[in-house]
Amino acid sequence: MTDLNIEVTIDGETYTDAQLAQYEYQRDLHVLHELKDLGVKVSDGDHELSHKDINWTEPKKAAAISLGIRQNLGADGAYDLFKDIEKDTERRWKEYLVDYKPEDSHVGVTKIHVTGVTIPETLPVMGGGHGEKQALSINPEHYIVQGAITNGEQQHGMEVFGMFGEPTYITGQATDEIPAGLPFKKDPHYVKSMFGETLLGSDETNIHLGAMHEFLPEENGFSMKSTFFCPGKAPQAIADGHKIHFALELTNSMKIAYKLKQ
Template sequence: MMNLSKRKEVLYMTNFKLDIEINNETYTETQLNRYKYERALHFLHEVIDLGFTPKTSDGQSVTPIELNWMTPADVLALAVATHTAMGSAGTLDLFKDILIDSDNRWHAFNQRPIEEQGVWIGTTHLTAHGIDPASFGMAMGGLQNGDIPFQIMPEHYYFAGDITKEPQTIMETFGMLGEPTLTYGTGGKEIPSYVHVDRLADHPSILAGETFLKHDDFNIHVGAIHQIQPLPDGLDIVSSYFCPKDAPKAIADGHTIHFALELGGALQIAAQQQS
């Protein structure tokens, strides 16, 4: 006879269901996977332009034209393999000039005081059923491990550290717009005073973060407010992304999709780990 604990794990995975709303509009898994494929394609074309040659699992070099004829599944697999092959040192070297440009742009977006210009805010709302809430925390803590960041979101270039315990170094493209930026994020329980997001009384857990440029510790006033409500069989998560209003609004709009892929991916990993 199956023990109660194992029976509970199987029930969770069998009944796993994820609903996602972005700025009050429903998004399907099919829609989100298409965004993921297109951003993987963008990433791979850029590394080719910068001088790195992606290779398939059997060692065959991939040209830009061949890349465009690959299936979405093969493109996503190639993106993960390419991130892994470049490694953190290779990635930082390949993008070194781009990272300098990104830093300069974020300084420019923050020339006006943040209290004066305000922030753009985008909201991602995820409701997951069929998942043990405790397993989600473990999955989030392991997002920086191995190739998991690349599997979840192709515009994750580099991750180090668990933001729930320490500053987390992150190289990623904010909002699927522009270029990657090398930063570190801090996490806490207080919503920054310049971010006008309501504290949800029925979501007792909160992780509020701000982001700083890695090279000079400059606060770029980019971050997230994750508010979490345990459900009898899952979780309800409301994630608000913010960035300065002197930056393009499209960054805040686009990062809501980034969050849907990132948090949705973590929830799926948590559900799989239960089975």
């Protein structure tokens, strides 16, 4: 079996696995602090962690504690925990939509080349089709993942966009069409594509935020290009951060897919 090898570039700049692991660790710590602030008991075994203890928690343990809490909360628990924050989050997104012009959208591009796993092996993990635990584990700022978008289902979720701000409760469905006016087009180099915009979960307002994922099968693996976009009135930090969010989510999906085939 071909060894797993993953190469990542974000807007043309190379990111190593070690660099991405540091981003992931910082987001795990951030999530643990936020959960504790909201009243969730954050524990390592029988020992409840203080904010100082969280800062002294090593990466693998921080990830395991965070995943365990988010999984135990479940969709109803997570939504209830963030319900007041969600109202503020939706208000902000609607403010970003005032005088929306698609051509002004922030855009960021994450490219990945992988050997050792194929597109059919990776897509179900990436799309949430292998169950809630794996869907939550591929990114530390996933709080709810319901439905498998790669199966043509309408997916419901709650996540932080771009590692910036607070969680947004959303729904969405993959399509093949890109709305007019966005400052990017399908790349003819890639033979398969999947586009999606997100709607607010409460009232289905289209916040004109989403992604185009494009795929090219290759010998013993594949290449993919993920283009993130969001309204131009939203902070640039959202687009800058979500390029890294994609890199974590997609490379973690590839690692899980590789383990599943062994």
